[in-house]
Amino acid sequence: MPLVTTKKMLKDAQEGHYAVGAFNVENMEMVMAVIEAAEELQSPVIMQTTPSTVKYAGLDYYLANVKAAAERAKVPVALHLDHGSSYGLAMQALRTGYTSIMIDGSHESFENNIAVTKSVVDACAPSSIPVEAELGRVGGKEDDLDGGEGNGYTDPEQARVFVECTGATSLAVAIGTAHGLYKGEPKLDQERLSEIRKVVSVPLVLHGASGVPDEAVRESIRRGICKVNYATELRIAYSDGVKDVLNRNPDTIDPKKYGTAGKEHVKAFVMEKMKNCGCAGKAV
Ligand code: 13P
Numbered sequence: 184m185p186l187v188t189t190k191k192m193l194k195d196a197q198e199g200h201y202a203v204g205a206f207n208v209e210n211m212e213m214v215m216a217v218i219e220a221a222e223e224l225q226s227p228v229i230m231q232t233t234p235s236t237v238k239y240a241g242l243d244y245y246l247a248n249v250k251a252a253a254e255r256a257k258v259p260v261a262l263h264l265d266h267g268s269s270y271g272l273a274m275q276a277l278r279t280g281y282t283s284i285m286i287d288g289s290h291e292s293f294e295n296n297i298a299v300t301k302s303v304v305d306a307c308a309p310s311s312i313p314v315e316a317e318l319g320r321v322g323g324k325e326d327d328l329d330g331g332e333g334n335g336y337t338d339p340e341q342a343r344v345f346v347e348c349t350g351a352t353s354l355a356v357a358i359g360t361a362h363g364l365y366k367g368e369p370k371l372d373q374e375r376l377s378e379i380r381k382v383v384s385v386p387l388v389l390h391g392a393s394g395v396p397d398e399a400v401r402e403s404i405r406r407g408i409c410k411v412n413y414a415t416e417l418r419i420a421y422s423d424g425v426k427d428v429l430n431r432n433p434d435t436i437d438p439k440k441y442g443t444a445g446k447e448h449v450k451a452f453v454m455e456k457m458k459n460c461g462c463a464g465k466a467v
Contacts, residue, residue, distance in 0.1 A: 319357030
């Protein structure tokens with residue numbers, strides 16, 4: 184079916200008390216892996232690209248890939264700009280045909296975050312394209328940027344004001360996750376999440392889910408998370424698959440051979456996470 188937006192997908196998730204998995208894709212095999220996983224599990228799915236991925240091949244390239252995959256599929260698929268770093272990039276993604284946009288003003292002051300988020304929300308509204316925003320700082324290595332320790336957890340009262348002032352349709356919260364892998368076991372501030380949920384009605388988003396124990400992800404979903412982002416572990420899965428083939432047979436020159444292995448590893452990982460998020464069987 185044609186690409187859909189994340190609006191109904193996330194509303195359904197919120198009402199059904201599950202989360203939709205959002206997977207960062209970087210090449211055609213990763214797109215194929217994610218769509219196969221979604222089809223096999225009858226799950227709605229979000230594929231997303233960061234600014235550095237967009238820089239690698241271009242918004243139109245990823246749109247073409249994901250659109251082709253979605254049109255062959257029977258499950259709802261959305262293409263989301265992850266960590267949109269500027270108003271300009273958000274507008275390019277909108278014009279290209281992305282069906283969901285994130286504007287990440289979390290590195291700005293509270294006031295400037297509100298201003299840039301509102302401007303993107305206003306520009307996307309006529310096309311009914313939903314906008315995810317971020318408040319607080321999710322640390323770690325996010326895209327090409329080092330987010331550091333991510334000291335700024337989301338303040339519930341600020342979150343309430345932020346959503347009210349901007350009209351953002353979903354909100355990424357900082358509750359102790361970080362992008363990339365963790366040195367120890369991450370401790371999520373689940374109480375804070377519940378406090379945010381009490382005062383913010385839009386769907387909440389968990390970034391930095393690679394390396395977060397499945398039980399902690401499920402607990403965050405029980406407390407209001409409706410979208411869970413995975414990037415690093417997809418990269419690892421893909422690379423493991425490719426390395427596996429090349430280590431066993433260094434003379435392999437057919438990209439389809441090691442690409443298929445990468446794809447299968449990513450597919451297995453995505454299926455596991457879809458089941459954990461509770462979105463398996465929720466394609467409607
Ligand atoms: P990870 O790389 O930790 O999975 O984070 C993904 C993410 O939040 C993308 O926005």
